[in-house]
Amino acid sequence: MHRLFTLFDRLCLALAWLSGLIAAFVMTVTFVGVVMRYLLRKPLMGGFEMIEIGMGLIVFSALPWMVRRGANIRVTVLSDKFPTMLARLADFFSQSVGAILMAFIAWRVWLQGERLLKYNEVTMELRVPKGMIAQGMSVLLAVTALAFLLCAVEVLRRAGRGEPSAGGSR
Amino acid sequence: QEVTTLRVGSWLPPHHLIVSGIIEPWAAAIEDETGGSLQFEVMTSALGPPPAQFDLLLDQSFDVGYGVSGHNAGRFTMTQVMDLPFMSPDPWAGSAAAWQTYEKYGDEYGEHEGAHVVGLFTHSNPNINMAEGRVETLSDLEGKTIRVGGNVTGRIMSELGASPVQLPPTEAQTAMSRGVADGITFPSESIDFFGITPVINSITRIPGGLYTDTFWVAFNEDSWNGLTDEQRAAVNKHSGMAIALLAGFAWTNGDTFGEEKLVEKGVEFLTLSEEDVATARDRLEPLQTEWLEQAEEKGFDGEAILTYARDMVEHYRADKVVNVVK
Amino acid sequence: MGLWEIAGLSFGGVFMLMIIGMPIALAMLLVGLGGIWFTISERTAMGMIGQLPINATMSYELSVLPMFILMGVFVTRARMSEDLYRLCHGFVGHLRGGLAAATVLACGGFSALSGSSIATAATMAKVAVPEMRRYGYADGFAAAAVASGGTLGILIPPSVILVLYGIATGTDIGALFIAGILPGLLAIALYLVAIRITAQLDPGCAPAAPRQDWPERIRNLRSVGPILLLFIGIIGGLYQGVFTPTEAGGVGATGAFVFALWRRSMSFRVFIDSLVETVQTTASLFLVLIGALVFSNFMNLLGLPGALSDLITELGLGPTAVIFVIFAIYLVLGMFMESLSMILLTIPIFFPIVTDLGFDPIWFGIFAVMVTELSLITPPVGLNLFVIKSVIIDLSMGAVYRGILPFVLADLVRIAIIIAVPAIATILPELAK
Numbered sequence: 001m002h003r004l005f006t007l008f009d010r011l012c013l014a015l016a017w018l019s020g021l022i023a024a025f026v027m028t029v030t031f032v033g034v035v036m037r038y039l040l041r042k043p044l045m046g047g048f049e050m051i052e053i054g055m056g057l058i059v060f061s062a063l064p065w066m067v068r069r070g071a072n073i074r075v076t077v078l079s080d081k082f083p084t085m086l087a088r089l090a091d092f093f094s095q096s097v098g099a100i101l102m103a104f105i106a107w108r109v110w111l112q113g114e115r116l117l118k119y120n121e122v123t124m125e126l127r128v129p130k131g132m133i134a135q136g137m138s139v140l141l142a143v144t145a146l147a148f149l150l151c152a153v154e155v156l157r158r159a160g161r162g163e164p165s166a167g168g169s170r
Numbered sequence: 171q172e173v174t175t176l177r178v179g180s181w182l183p184p185h186h187l188i189v190s191g192i193i194e195p196w197a198a199a200i201e202d203e204t205g206g207s208l209q210f211e212v213m214t215s216a217l218g219p220p221p222a223q224f225d226l227l228l229d230q231s232f233d234v235g236y237g238v239s240g241h242n243a244g245r246f247t248m249t250q251v252m253d254l255p256f257m258s259p260d261p262w263a264g265s266a267a268a269w270q271t272y273e274k275y276g277d278e279y280g281e282h283e284g285a286h287v288v289g290l291f292t293h294s295n296p297n298i299n300m301a302e303g304r305v306e307t308l309s310d311l312e313g314k315t316i317r318v319g320g321n322v323t324g325r326i327m328s329e330l331g332a333s334p335v336q337l338p339p340t341e342a343q344t345a346m347s348r349g350v351a352d353g354i355t356f357p358s359e360s361i362d363f364f365g366i367t368p369v370i371n372s373i374t375r376i377p378g379g380l381y382t383d384t385f386w387v388a389f390n391e392d393s394w395n396g397l398t399d400e401q402r403a404a405v406n407k408h409s410g411m412a413i414a415l416l417a418g419f420a421w422t423n424g425d426t427f428g429e430e431k432l433v434e435k436g437v438e439f440l441t442l443s444e445e446d447v448a449t450a451r452d453r454l455e456p457l458q459t460e461w462l463e464q465a466e467e468k469g470f471d472g473e474a475i476l477t478y479a480r481d482m483v484e485h486y487r488a489d490k491v492v493n494v495v496k
Numbered sequence: 497m498g499l500w501e502i503a504g505l506s507f508g509g510v511f512m513l514m515i516i517g518m519p520i521a522l523a524m525l526l527v528g529l530g531g532i533w534f535t536i537s538e539r540t541a542m543g544m545i546g547q548l549p550i551n552a553t554m555s556y557e558l559s560v561l562p563m564f565i566l567m568g569v570f571v572t573r574a575r576m577s578e579d580l581y582r583l584c585h586g587f588v589g590h591l592r593g594g595l596a597a598a599t600v601l602a603c604g605g606f607s608a609l610s611g612s613s614i615a616t617a618a619t620m621a622k623v624a625v626p627e628m629r630r631y632g633y634a635d636g637f638a639a640a641a642v643a644s645g646g647t648l649g650i651l652i653p654p655s656v657i658l659v660l661y662g663i664a665t666g667t668d669i670g671a672l673f674i675a676g677i678l679p680g681l682l683a684i685a686l687y688l689v690a691i692r693i694t695a696q697l698d699p700g701c702a703p704a705a706p707r708q709d710w711p712e713r714i715r716n717l718r719s720v721g722p723i724l725l726l727f728i729g730i731i732g733g734l735y736q737g738v739f740t741p742t743e744a745g746g747v748g749a750t751g752a753f754v755f756a757l758w759r760r761s762m763s764f765r766v767f768i769d770s771l772v773e774t775v776q777t778t779a780s781l782f783l784v785l786i787g788a789l790v791f792s793n794f795m796n797l798l799g800l801p802g803a804l805s806d807l808i809t810e811l812g813l814g815p816t817a818v819i820f821v822i823f824a825i826y827l828v829l830g831m832f833m834e835s836l837s838m839i840l841l842t843i844p845i846f847f848p849i850v851t852d853l854g855f856d857p858i859w860f861g862i863f864a865v866m867v868t869e870l871s872l873i874t875p876p877v878g879l880n881l882f883v884i885k886s887v888i889i890d891l892s893m894g895a896v897y898r899g900i901l902p903f904v905l906a907d908l909v910r911i912a913i914i915i916a917v918p919a920i921a922t923i924l925p926e927l928a929k
């Protein structure tokens with residue numbers, strides 16, 4: 001069980017690395033685009049679109065890692081003062097809702113991807129099928145759902161061992 | 171009397187000519203025609219960006235919607251025959267030809283499954299609007315940075331020798347005033363609408379219409395099927411060619427208004443020479459070839475569709491000289 | 497159930513879920529999606545959530561967000577921000593709240609070039625908050641200074657919100673920009689006053705250091721060369737039209753990367769860590785954005801814009817009273833909604849009402865931007881607060897909420913002044929005519 005968690009977290013980190021490399025790519029594309037336009041008076045073909053596609057991929061491939069790190073933005077003014085049992089319950093509820101919502105969204109985004117594929121929608125310049133991008137996002141959302149699920153299981157395990165609730169970052 | 175109220179999805183400000191000059195008069199005419207049994211409620215703010223409009227319509231987020239075909243690249247390729255260079259010489263001819271061609275061939279395209287298209291229209295002629303320098307001949311475009319709204323216009327500008335920069339319309343004003351771009355392609359109406367008038371110094375008209383966009387107006391299929399026969403008849407009466415007609419007036423008025431502001435500002439108006447227009451046509455020929463190839467891939471007789479569209483343009487041209495004593 | 501009951505229940509629901517510690521993004525997603533599902537239709541809810549995450553993230557304009565965050569991370573890793581704050585500390589550290597004041601001024605300077613509040617806050621968060629903490633500033637106070645300084649991004653021209661307002665209402669964008677200058681300066685002045693008073697009342701939150709002598713100040717001056725060069729490069733490039741405000745993010749990040757390399761503080765490890773930190777921040781902010789958009793679409797579909805318009809008309813109030821009602825509406829909406837969707841939802845409704853009553857469209861534009869600004873820093877949903885929180889993970893949201901109070905008060909005072917003396921907004925554009 002523990003090994004499975006570690007393995008999954010490695011996958012999340014690998015995806016975050018990928019996301020980071022795409023961010024570096026977006027940075028480079030922006031910079032090169034400016035240089036080419038200003039100095040060479042030539043546009044970087046497809047630059048606008050590479051940034052758009054890059055943005056989508058940056059967000060979704062970083063989501064699982066963000067969830068596992070407990071980096072979701074939360075307000076803990078009140079929940080910090082909850083008694084342990086209640087805090088655990090609230091935490092378990094939040095993580096489960098996260099898992100269900102992400103799984104649901106993954107499913108709907110996948111279907112939207114199918115629709116886009118069916119009607120041959122592509123990005124304007126690079127002609128990348130938009131449905132493929134969408135289904136890639138869907139897979140990453142499914143991983144995010146798993147990440148939330150693991151967080152929920154961890155709350156239960158901590159409760160079983162009687163450890164104080166960690167509840168991610170504040 | 172039972173009243174059906176339909177939600178109209180809108181992503182433009184209420185005072186934009188598409189809303190106030192096309193959608194609203196169209197809706198009002200139908201409301202009148204049905205004696206108020208069919209009512210339209212135009213939304214005041216958007217549920218999603220322009221490219222999302224068609225799918226929002228399919229999911230019945232609203233009952234009636236409008237959008238730009240070119241925003242969903244690859245999806246409405248056949249419908250977009252009017253988007254080819256030099257197809258639409260004026261917004262009446264462009265809109266009428268777009269609709270007539272779609273009436274003849276559109277059902278076979280299958281591009282609007284799940285929606286019931288009631289109208290297509292195009293926008294008025296775009297000009298080349300310069301903040302820096304002036305474009306008297308095509309060679310003046312060489313090395314100029316021109317802001318474009320999408321990659322088709324970007325491609326057109328590249329083929330004509332300019333360096334296109336793709337920027338969202340909200341950034342166009344700042345980009346033009348700071349000199350990120352020397353010029354911008356827009357109809358005069360849009361120059362004024364997006365607040366770019368103060369930075370423009372010269373405008374070059376391109377006879378024949380360098381490019382246009384094909385807009386769609388459609389009902390969600392289920393919302394359409396939910397109407398009574400009388401209601402549908404009322405919609406039909408004021409749609410199709412009636413929408414094309416409204417669009418022609420709306421865009422022409424919009425341009426007149428925008429041009430007044432530009433003239434007031436002292437902008438110089440130029441017109442590209444016939445030879446240069448011919449050169450531009452030649453250089454942009456590849457776009458048409460590519461469209462024909464795509465049509466063939468999809469199993470359509472692109473030549474026939476294109477020829478029919480051109481015939482319709484000739485038939486509905488606003489500058490046709492009639493009633494001349496020989 | 498009527499519209500107001502549903503809307504009230506939804507706001508209450510989001511608030512309850514947030515209070516029990518549910519991630520804000522999930523709370524808004526759950527209520528927004530559930531709301532559309534039950535009050536509109538399943539089909540619309542399912543379709544909406546299928547395409548909204550794709551459209552919301554694949555955005556060229558929003559690329560400023562990860563890029564400016566990345567720049568901030570590089571700048572910090574290369575210890576450039578440390579140098580900058582050592583210098584600032586030398587000059588103003590002996591004044592109570594001096595560093596916070598310097599931070600607000602820096603935000604103001606950056607705002608004169610960037611049109612986005614989030615970009616301003618994201619840039620300054622990583623640079624300023626850890627440094628102020630280093631000099632003993634209270635977490636909440638330091639974060640609040642950056643969050644409120646960041647709001648200047650949309651008041652001081654250029655401004656994305658003013659451009660959108662101009663397009664949405666047909667108001668002259670150039671005139672709106674000019675109109676934003678005086679209120680922007682007023683905002684800076686009032687923030688400085690707020691800092692001064694807070695530091696006076698609670699000396700613990702902004703400790704004063706012994707005055708530094710000139711030789712040491714001069715010595716510190718030398719080390720800030722790189723970061724000053726970076727900022728001057730960005731400012732000059734924007735001013736000269738070399739790049740757009742959106743591109744400035746990517747250019748700035750590249751510049752920071754090069755400086756970090758040059759200072760030998762960039763290894764492969766540092767590079768990867770910076771990237772992972774950046775995308776983690778980006779992911780948490782975009783999840784909130786998706787939640788906020790779903791929630792705002794729910795309010796739109798529910799018919800909130802029309803209902804607000806009816807409400808104001810039915811009250812039958814005089815001009816000034818209407819402005820105060822609108823202000824109150826914005827205060828409430830601003831607590832729960834993301835700023836941009838709030839403006840897009842309400843401006844088409846309020847604008848005709850307000851101009852019919854004889855208010856100047858330019859004045860109302862400035863007013864609208866100010867209430868939007870306020871919504872960025874009012875609890876519980878304040879995007880600028882979230883930006884800081886997402887960049888500085890170990891920050892307590894409670895401390896941020898407490899720290900922001902003086903700044904919210906400063907904003908309220910400013911809005912009151914603008915209502916009482918509209919000329920502050922309208923005099924410059926009139927002179928420019």
Ligand code: NA
Pocket residue numbers: 606607608609610611612648649650651652653654655
């Ligand atoms: Na600004």
Ligand code: NA
Pocket residue numbers: 830831832833870871872873874875876877878879
């Ligand atoms: Na708020």
